[in-house]
Amino acid sequence: MNPDLDRVPAGPEQTDIYDVYALRYTWNDRRRIHENFLRRDMLDGPMPIDFYIWILRNQHRTVIVDTGFGRRAEAERGQSLEIDPIEALRIIGIEPDEVEDVVLTHLHYDHAGNIDKFARARFHVQEAEVAYATGSCMGSAAMRYTFDVENVAQIVRLTFAERVVHHCGTAEPFPGISLHLLPGHSEGLQGVRVDTRRGPLLLACDASVYFSNYIRRAPFGITIDVRDTLAAFRSIARLTGSIAHLIPGHDPLIRKLYPSISVAGVELVALHAKPDPARFEELRGG
Template sequence: MAEPADVDGEEAPAPFELYALRYAVHGGRAPADNFLHADPHDAGSDLAYFIWLARRDAEIYVIDTGFAADAAAARGRTLLRTPSEALRLLGVDAAQVEQVILTHLHYDHAGTLTEFPRACFHLQAAEPAYATGPCICRPEARAVFDVENIVDYVRALYAGRVTFHDGDRRLAPGLWLHSVPGHSAGLQCVRVFTRRGWVVVASDATHLYANLARRNPFPIFVDEQALLRGFERLVALAPSLDHIVPGHDPAVIRAYPAPHPSLEGIAVRLDEPPLLSWQELAR
């Protein structure tokens, strides 16, 4: 049931539909690939790669733009469909989308920008400051970025199609950006009001359910302490743990219902209650 008002005291806005769309996967991962403090006796978890869609009548917000075949080949990922192909399955034409939220600029979240030629891109100002600044002189720091994506971002910037945010910001009634740096310098999560209340799309503030449950970070970050504080921020923003959606957990696909039988394994509705409890998913 939808909440009567949001946490900021506003009257409850009209709810968004909210979807996760899986476009790629990566298997054969060891525990140390997914946890900073890994137990070698644990089984490794695969990763799933998602973009997200918030839709309310004619309002459309795409969250992240994924990657395409060139990045998949270069990094050994299995591309199931391009992000624009995934959106098309829900009746959304990437070429017509006007609002795109980039949670951060890592290669798997900010590729295919040219597939969204009409979009305004929303991101935290700290993210491109890091991605184009002195830290990127270090090969280790730039490994998670794709230079062509950054060039596409700069072209969008020079075309007047980037909106910067510095901290938390309401983009629309029922849709908020929240700064959760740590994994990247300007990571933001997205809080969306749906018919089941507020849902927090965590993106890489927690890759897997288990990262948050164990307070055990994914081993790619710019600031470990900030990342740990981000875990607590996610919990504070969500009505319950069942309202937090991690950025890369393959369990998301089985945790929520598909919008149509033809989309099983491709898309799920995050505005529906989960089919499994958070505790089950975090094992």
């Protein structure tokens, strides 16, 4: 890890090129292999999971992708927080009240909490995701357990306040950033494609929770539509062109593949930096 900085770097001067950082706010070392794949006919064992938010930054704008979960969800769900993601942003020099745009990849509790902490932001979400999260499937406990009703209600309120941008499929809300519908894990999950100095990256989020979901074409354990998930894998291949440009949603491996910087004691994984090529060869083989 590089020496400690006081605040996150400002990023490139170009308006359409970004530095991209992953901020891990908690993790679960108790997770098992069988929880992470629909198929259960494989050897079981530990397969930890990390929880991230992402920061897209240049000298003209800062876009936050996903907002994590907060203390209420921690208490209700039994998933501990190592650091509150909102506090982590403040520590590294990003005031949530000053953030103008937040992209929500989907509305699961661990991606769409803390919405009320971004007092000025516009929230970018797929219209299909809002429809799903407020539709008939939420009448089923099995289908709604990954959602938090308060988070969803906040999105409805903010829609009335004209602070939600509902996208319908592919969109380009900012120079160098595009959104792509990748359903399967959730009805309106969207990936975020970002131009960086090493080429475009795809924050696939939970369209591929781990690298291995994509590499093996093996859907994650929480999947509402297998056919859509398989189609999303094909879209990921088209949007990335190379696994070195894929960023999965929860994989601890990204902390080994990419260098990190420390900002006031908070670790940020620099996804725009060159990855370790030898480790990617290991991934392709696995």
